[in-house]
Amino acid sequence: MISDKDENDPFPVEDCLFAETFCQDTVYSLCGQDLKIRQVFGGNLGVAAPVWEAAIQLCRYFEEQAVELRGKRVIELGAGTGVVGILAARIGAVVTLTDLPLVLPQLQTNISANMPPSGWPNTHPVALPLSWGEDQMNFPSDWDLVLGADIVYLPETYQPLVETLAHLCKSGGLVYLSSKMRKEHGTQNFYEDYLPNRFNVERVHHDEKQNISIYRASPKLDSQHEK
Template sequence: MTCVGDEDDPFPADHCLFAETFSQDNLYTLVGQELKIRQVFGANLGVAAPVWEAALQMCRYFEEQCVELRGKRILELGAGTGVVGILAARLGAAVTLTDLPLALPQLQANVSANMPSSGWPSPPPTVLPLSWGEDHMNFPSDWDLVLCADIIYLPETYPLLVETLAHLCKNGAVVYLSSKMRKEHETPVFFKERLPNRFNVELLHRDERQNINIYRASLRTDL
């Protein structure tokens, strides 16, 4: 079965994506690592099913800027297929991937499918449920990096996300956010107004063609 939708739209109009469950495997070569990522499309996963371009751009940015991931304690929010966190784990980071409970089977399957033949260079990635603003207090605050790839598209979740990030970063973690800048979902407002209320925010990279921005943020200490 073949379905075509707009990959830039977090809510694909093509209803056939949700008519039945089907999967698609894709190979990605990122930072010298070959990842096999399965995308499971169906009514339950919705936006967690695809590999979004913003996630791939974050991986490429890390490579181009030689961002050191080895040995880092990393948490990914809204990991979806897990491509960013899995890459970090393959490069030697200790990674915890989080998403809503319905997304976890796909996430865990991709983690298992991408274990290097020689084993993970650091502790195997952990996959855990995390609902922003609800159970974030169950997580520690001693991360080095928090990664967020294309998770800014539902305005009602923005206060919960900022609250969650503030908890995760209170001991100095740096956040990297890669996002399609969707005006209709107030994504620019999040980065211009909501996130700066609690964080110092720096624009690192902009892709005009894809309308994707990459930001770095750290918790403000002047509040």
């Protein structure tokens, strides 16, 4: 269920982060949780502003496949609005959401808006800057799950993304990536040519109508090191 909020808005108007922006507040019902997500259009957020369908499908996949999130250490890459990571935190995961510095205020707004009345079931999720291929060494390597939704669309980022995933998964963490399979961006090449260099890759879901695929990846035994 998705609905626009028009009454009792939990987001004060002044929370719009930049001048000359407009904000769309939407409630997403996922995994038994109602998430209040603000999308801030403008302010140079670009692709980080909207909730992409690939993120919704990843959340629904977790519910349909009963993927255990409670108590797991989870990091989301390119979190954008944070819908995937916030859902995991609401279920009981220990969550770190990451994106470029410009996106962090939007993430913080959505984290704050979605704290349950009784508090977070595990720990308060945190939002931190992470540029793939540059900042990953500032993060630990013992995550249980590394998540990403519609983050595979710029070919120049494919190798840095693989390097970042390899570092985060050195202790054997699982990766779940949900992607719109855009031919013009060579998305399929990432999953066929780049990611398999360091990971065992399996497509676990495909929505033909939306052309969205979900992949699960685990690090190869001989790749759990930094090149």
